[in-house]
Amino acid sequence: MDDVLVRERVREMLATGQLPAGDPAKLWAGPSMGKPCTICGETIRTPTEYELDFASPVVTLLLHPRCYAIWNEERGRGTAASAEHAS
Numbered sequence: 001m002d003d004v005l006v007r008e009r010v011r012e013m014l015a016t017g018q019l020p021a022g023d024p025a026k027l028w029a030g031p032s033m034g035k036p037c038t039i040c041g042e043t044i045r046t047p048t049e050y051e052l053d054f055a056s057p058v059v060t061l062l063l064h065p066r067c068y069a070i071w072n073e074e075r076g077r078g079t080a081a082s083a084e085h086a087s
């Protein structure tokens with residue numbers, strides 16, 4: 001999936017609450033288990049996958065390194081944008 005499409009999907013999933021925007025309780029980078037990525041849905045075939053565990057609500061995300069990086073950028077952007085809007 002194209003980076004632009006992944007970014008659009010991340011924004012949409014953050015907006016609808018399908019993806020958490022907070023800090024994960026636990027974050028691992030480990031060898032890929034060949035499972036589908038939570039964001040783009042494609043099988044993770046990169047050597048490394050990211051697993052993010054959230055405590056409340058309990059959510060586990062399995063992500064490509066790329067999808068993790070985009071999520072990390074977009075969740076920060078949302079907070080910064082609303083803070084800017086408030087001031």
Ligand SMILES: [Zn+2]
Pocket residue numbers: 037038039040041042063064067
């Ligand atoms: Zn992905």
